[in-house]
Structures are given as C-alpha cells and as structure tokens.
Amino acid sequence: MTQTIVAGLEPPYYTAVFTSVRPDHPEGYGETLDRMKELVQDVPGFLGYESARTPGGVGITVAYFRDLEALNAWRDHAEHRAAKKHGREHWYERYCVHIGRVEQSYGFERDDRDD
Structure with missing residues (x-):
C-alpha cells in the first residue's frame, strides 16, 4: 500500500484504475509486484500511482500517465x-x-x- 498520494499533476492526463479481488498474500505476488513497480518507472509518460487494499482482499491501484501512448506502452509491455x-x-x-x-x-x- 502506498503511503503518499499523487498530487500536483497538470491536466489533462490519464488514469488506469485497477480494482481486484485476491487473497492477502498469494505466493510470488510480492516479488512480481516489486518488479512491475520497477518496470513502470521506465515508461516515458508514467506519472505515479496510488494503491490500497482491504483486509478482505479488495484492492485498488490508480496509475497516472501523461497520455494514452504512455498508458498503452505499459499495457503492452511484455513483462x-x-x-x-x-x-x-x-x-x-x-x-x-x-x-x-x-x-x-x-x-x-x-x-x-x-507560524
């Protein structure tokens, strides 16, 4: 879960809101998540993300991108x-x-x- 919020972005920009249901600690998830966080940083036009998860397994991640080209580059990234x-x-x-x-x-x- 992120502890900060993304602020100060100049519109227009794009969001990808990913809402999911999964178990709290599935095997291998943390390592894959860390890798995805690392990779998305290299996408030109990536602006940041916020994420939260309930104890019951509902999670929401909002990723911010400058334009659709950046968002699509992330969607299409092989890894x-x-x-x-x-x-x-x-x-x-x-x-x-x-x-x-x-x-x-x-x-x-x-x-x-x-003051």
Whole structure:
C-alpha cells in the first residue's frame, strides 16, 4: 500500500484504475509486484500511482500517465503482459480496469505548522 498520494499533476492526463479481488498474500505476488513497480518507472509518460487494499482482499491501484501512448506502452509491455496472464491464472479471483482522462484535478493538505 502506498503511503503518499499523487498530487500536483497538470491536466489533462490519464488514469488506469485497477480494482481486484485476491487473497492477502498469494505466493510470488510480492516479488512480481516489486518488479512491475520497477518496470513502470521506465515508461516515458508514467506519472505515479496510488494503491490500497482491504483486509478482505479488495484492492485498488490508480496509475497516472501523461497520455494514452504512455498508458498503452505499459499495457503492452511484455513483462507486464506476462504478469497479468500469471495473475489471472494464479492470484486474482476477479479484476476490472477503468481508463479515464482527467480534465480537472485539485486537492487539500492540512498545514499544521506553528507560524
């Protein structure tokens, strides 16, 4: 699970929202996840990601990409495709991917500094 949120991106950009159901600690998942995190960093146009998982196995990862070309490059990456295939065969009970174009983005951060 990520402890920070992606902020300060200038729209437009694209999101890939990956929602899944899987057991909490499937064999080999952590190593594959670490490898995917490493590989996606090298995709030109990758902007970051956020991820969370419930104890019951529902997980959501939101990845941010500058454009559809970057998102498609990640979708089509050979190792990523192999990991997706393995995940369908061994880890995931089900998943869904939603692709969206972000037109507007804003946020809030509490400022607890003593001035």
